[in-house]
Amino acid sequence: MLIKSPIHDVHEKFAAKFTEFAGFKMPIYYSSIKNEHITVREKVGLFDVSHMSNIWISGSDAEKLISLTTIEDASKIKNEMSQYTAILREDGTIIDDVIFMHLNDEYMMIPNAGMSEKIADWLRKKAKENNLTVKINDVSRNYTILAIQGPDSRNTLQKLTDTDLNKIGFFGCSYIHIAGKECIISHTGYTGELGFELQINNKEKPEVLFNKIISEGGEYGIKPIGLGARDTLRLEKSFLLAGNEFKDGRTPLEALLNWAINWNHEFIGKTSLLKQKEMGNYERLTNLLCLENGVPRNGCEIQKDGLKVGIVTSGTISPCLNKGIAMAYVKSEYREIDNILDILVRGKKIKAKVTKPPFVKKDWAKLK
Amino acid sequence: MTNEIRDDLKYTDSHEWIKVKDDIAIIGITDHAQSELTDIVFAELPVIGKELKKGDELCVVESVKSVSEIYSPISGKIINVNKKLEDNPEIINENPYDDGWIVEISITNEKEIVNLLDPKEYKKLIE
Structure with a gap:
């Protein structure tokens, strides 16, 4: 039995198409993934991400x-x-x-x-x-999580609160009242755009908050956004997806999370990471930009001169770049920037170039 | 959601349309199909000259989230493909019955046409 979001009925009203994701029935899109994707890059979008845990x-x-x-x-x-x-x-x-x-x-x-x-x-x-x-108190089913993301996310939310949102710095968090409802706000997100995430107890009627944000964001062109665009948005920014990038036992060194490791403390797994670091020769997550038409997908093999050198964990057509993009685990000696590799899609080789993350740079909408 | 159905076409229950002109047929996917798929981002077209039996995989179209096989409604030999789709697959979304056609085939077995769905039958199917 799939778990529905606490605000499922709101999505029905917005005529969402639903998908199954990790045991949850969540909106995959409302109008179109591409359209919702661009809305978040250029304007502002509202996501229900209550499938996440608390x-x-x-x-x-x-x-x-x-x-x-x-x-x-x-x-x-x-x-x-x-x-x-x-x-x-x-x-x-x-x-x-x-x-x-x-x-x-x-x-x-x-x-x-x-x-x-x-x-x-x-x-x-x-x-x-x-x-x-x-x-330890698992309260996942007591909370609704909303993410408001895009260049106009702050402007939209500011209309609903007396707290000056400019004072909440990147990765800052605090208790706040939005539209009269107590939430936990954090200046975080999964899209690479300016954005905030709200944790709201289900007792506070989160569906009312969802609708308020949508109506206040009207002047900025806000739209509800499904998980389809959430996936393409994070992929353009080379953010990891749990089910794809580390489902088969990958370490943070392989997943390029070196920047997030604080080596100056003791933690579970540290000894193993130090060993791997010393050995050096391990597959690492690699950005591949397709040079030919085609859509790389999870599971596609990466080849160099006909030999397997890696595997795609996430791939799509980037709505911003209009090109195939993929994240793949590639053997360390084949992942230099600008190296050309082949991605095998249904038996056909597609040429792709190793690039630096992210695929889509900051402030894409302003710079394009 | 759009669901245009044209009177001058025949249909399949896997949502392809076919337009027969003497011994040649043009094939595409229906407005309903493109609307269900949304955002087509890639069309893998077949090679000209390829012979197909009714029900064989004709080509693959991909939306952002999914990969869908398109099947040949009748048997025939591919004589032309819509090259425009290689760089602009979204034409299938924009105009599934005209500019978004996929292939042209020469018909090898006319009798198969009779078994295709007429517009009324197809309408019933998608309702």
Whole structure:
């Protein structure tokens, strides 16, 4: 039985087409993926991402537990700041990538869709093994999560709150009232555009908030956006998708999350990562821009001179570039920038060039 | 959602249309099909000269999210493909019955045409 969003009826009213994603029935698009994609790049869009998980971590050792179980040193994350990080197994492979928010004495962690039980159990287990005093509360089904993303996202939200949103810096977070409803706001997102994410308790009637944001955003051309565009938007920015980029046991070094690893603290998986780093010769996530027509997809083989050198984990036609783009794990010796590789699509080779992430640069709409 | 159905065409239950002119037929996908697929981003066209049996895979069209096979409504030999679709596959969305045609075939078995759906039958199917 698929789980519906707490505001499912709103999507029905907006005539959404639905898809199954990690056990949830969520909108894939309302009008068209391409159209919604460009709306977020140029204007503003509103996403329901309630399929994501919410876990409260509190107690005197909450900070210690987060530091132990993620690649981030939580003591460095000040109050009212959030952080993107990853939870690893002992062998260094990624269980999930998450954002955690530091809100006074507690932390709210946002694991991926369908991961709440697994992560909550993992945190409880690690707390117990290390005698840490914490309380882990999986509240995923109590919260609706909205993401408002695009150049006019701040202008839209500002109409609904007295709090000056310019004061919430990148990755800042805090309690806030929006349209009279208590939310947790964070200056975060998955689109690479200016944007905010809102955690709102279902008791607060989040469907009313969704509709208010849509009506206030009217002057900026706001639209509801489905998971289809969410996927193409993140792919253009080379952001990882849990089910694709690390489902088969990839480490943060392979997934190019080096920047997110804080080596100056002890964490689960660190020993394995140090070993891998020393060995050096491992596949790494690589951006490929297609030079010929065709659509790379998850599972397509990457070849050089007929030999397999990698595999595509995510691919699509970029709505901004109108070209095929792919993220792929490629053997380290074949992933120099500008190197030409072949992507095998239904037995046909498509030439593609290794490029630097992201595919679509910041402020694309202004610069195009 | 658009669902235009033209009176001068025949249809299949897999949402292709076919326009027969003597021993030649033009094939595409219906307005309903393009609307269901949305945002076609790629069309992999067949090679001219290829012989197909009724129901064989004719070509592949891809939308942002999905890959869909298009089947040949009747048997025939491919004599022409719509080259414009190589660089502008979105023409199928914009104009599925005219500029968005996919292939032209020479018919090898006229009798198969009788079994195709007429506009009324196709309308019933998609309602």
